[in-house]
Amino acid sequence: MLLGDYHTHTTYSRSGHGKGSVEDNVRKALSLGMKEIALTDHGFRHGAYGMTKKAFPKFLEEVQAVREKYPEIKVYAGIEANFISPTGELDIPPEFADKLDIIVAGYHKFVRPARGGLGFHLRNLITKNSRKAKVRNTDAYIKALDKYDIAILSHPNSGCKIDLKEVGKVASAKGTYIELNGKRVSLTADELIALADLGCRFLANSDAHSPARVGDVGIWKETWVASGLDSALIHNYNRLPDLKLNGGKNDGNAKQKS
Numbered sequence: 019m020l021l022g023d024y025h026t027h028t029t030y031s032r033s034g035h036g037k038g039s040v041e042d043n044v045r046k047a048l049s050l051g052m053k054e055i056a057l058t059d060h061g062f063r064h065g066a067y068g069m070t071k072k073a074f075p076k077f078l079e080e081v082q083a084v085r086e087k088y089p090e091i092k093v094y095a096g097i098e099a100n101f102i103s104p105t106g107e108l109d110i111p112p113e114f115a116d117k118l119d120i121i122v123a124g125y126h127k128f129v130r131p132a133r134g135g136l137g138f139h140l141r142n143l144i145t146k147n148s149r150k151a152k153v154r155n156t157d158a159y160i161k162a163l164d165k166y167d168i169a170i171l172s173h174p175n176s177g178c179k180i181d182l183k184e185v186g187k188v189a190s191a192k193g194t195y196i197e198l199n200g201k202r203v204s205l206t207a208d209e210l211i212a213l214a215d216l217g218c219r220f221l222a223n224s225d226a227h228s229p230a231r232v233g234d235v236g237i238w239k240e241t242w243v244a245s246g247l248d249s250a251l252i253h254n255y256n257r258l259p260d261l262k263l264n265g266g267k268n269d270g271n272a273k274q275k276s
C-alpha cells in the first residue's frame with residue numbers, strides 16, 4: 019500500500035481547480051492508512067490556478083492546524099513550482115523559500131515567465147517536439163535541480179519534452195524522486211527501465227485535485243508491470259521515502275514539536 023502521497027492539491031489552487039481543503043486531503047490520507055502527505059498547490063506564477071502570495075500565510079496556518087489536530091500523520095507544506103525560465107528558475111518567491119518543506123517541480127503551460135523566459139514557454143507551445151526545445155528544456159531542468167532542493171519532478175516529459183537520461187542522471191545524483199503521476203502516464207515502460215538503470219528512485223503520487231482522489235495511482239499499474247521493475251523502487255509503496263527537504267530543514271515531525 020501507499021504510505022504517503024506527496025503531490026496533492028487543495029482549493030489554494032485557484033479558479034476551482036482544487037476541490038477540497040487541506041484538512042479534507044489529510045483526512046482522506048488517514049482513512050487510507052497513510053503516514054505522510056504533502057500539500058502541493060500550483061506555484062504562484064500559474065496564470066489560472068496558482069496559489070496567491072496573499073493566501074500563502076493562511077495555507078501555512080492551515081497546515082500547522084492539521085499537524086496539531088492529526089499528529090498521527092506527518093504533513094508537509096509544499097508547492098508544485100513552475101519552470102519560468104531557460105535558466106531553471108522556479109516560481110518560488112524568495113520571501114517564502116524557507117517556509118516550504120518540499121518542492122515539487124513540474125512544467126506547466128500558461129505560466130507568467132521570468133525575464134527572458136517568454137521564449138522558453140512559447141517554444142514549448144508552438145514547437146513542442148522540436149529538438150531545440152528539448153535541449154533547452156533539459157538544460158532548464160538540470161539547472162533547476164542544481165539551484166533548488168527539489169524533492170520530486172512531477173509528471174516528467176508531460177507538456178515539455180526533456181532528455182530523460184540527462185535529467186535522470188542529475189536527479190539520481192541529487193536524490194530527487196521521479197514521479198509516477200496519478201493523473202497521467204508520462205513515461206513508457208522502457209523509459210522507466212532506463213531511469214532505474216541510472217539509479218533513479220520513484221514516488222507514486224496521486225496529483226489529486228479532489229480529496230476523493232488522494233492516494234489514487236492505479237493508472238500506472240499496467241506500465242509498471244510491463245517494465246518488470248521491482249516495486250521496491252517505488253519509495254512510498256510499503257515504505258516511506260527519504261525525501262530531499264527544502265533547505266536541508268528537519269522533517270515535518272521535528273517541526274511539529276518545535
Ligand SMILES: [Zn+2]
Nearest residue numbers: 098124172173
Ligand atoms: Zn502538474
Ligand SMILES: [Zn+2]
Nearest residue numbers: 025027098225
Ligand atoms: Zn499537480
